[in-house]
Amino acid sequence: MNILLTNDDGFNSEGINVLKSLLEKHGTVVIIAPDKHRSGASSSLSITDPIKVEKVEDKVFKCNGTPVDCVSFGLSSLNVKFDLVVSGCNDGYNISYDTNYSGTVGAALEALVYHVPSIAVSTCRGSDFREIKQYFDQVFDYINRHNLLSKEYILNINFPFDEVKEISIGKLYYRNDENFFTKKQDGYYAYRKMDDEFNDKDTDCYQINHGIISIVPLGKTLYNDSIREELLKKIK
DSSP states (O other), rough: EEEEEEEESSSHHHHHHHHHHHGGGGGGEEEEEEEOTTTTOOTTTOOOSSOOEEETTTTTEESSOOOOHHHHHHHHHHHOOOSSSEEEEEEOOGGGGGTTTTTHHHHHHHHHHHHHHHEEEETTTTTTTTTHHHHHHHHHHHHHHHTOOOSSSEEEEEOOOOOOEEEEEEEEOOOOOOEEEEEEETTTEEEEEEOOOOOOOTBHHOOOOOOOOEHHHHEEOOOOOOHHHHHHOOOO
């Protein structure tokens, strides 16, 4: 298996190197990732400005573009036929509507443009990636054993902090946060009062707060067929 590994924290971050060591037993791992922290880049890409890609060492490249640039370049221009794209491991959860902003998720979604299966991997900020080191092999085996990989969706995987009880397929919970800005001397800073009412046991927010490794499928587009059907009913 040829695996393209990227992230949004940078090519030399701890999370990406932890995943590299875990993935190498499954095949050849090639890293192409941003040259610096690109958190919050979502699915942005460079259009008018050229990107620069530099080989750091064997099978490791850094790019001055976004995480999406990295995946797009890797799948189109490295002359390697990749079987899987892995994005992460992110230092911090990518759950709920945070997936809209996540460079980790954005990079994984870009793989679908090239018809390559992909997964995004995240864990609790400040966890030292110990859950990844301990449980990633089990999750990877779970994914392959149940044939969960697809070219039609990505798997967004979040590892809970400390206690791990099980692995489960979940769904995205849209938190009802209170978002606001506070003015300081040098400008406005964004803050968030987090919604913590997680009652639906099938959601990613509930799962990672109850010791469950959450695997949520995310589609390749924002289109929702059920909403279209509802709109068609309104105009009939």
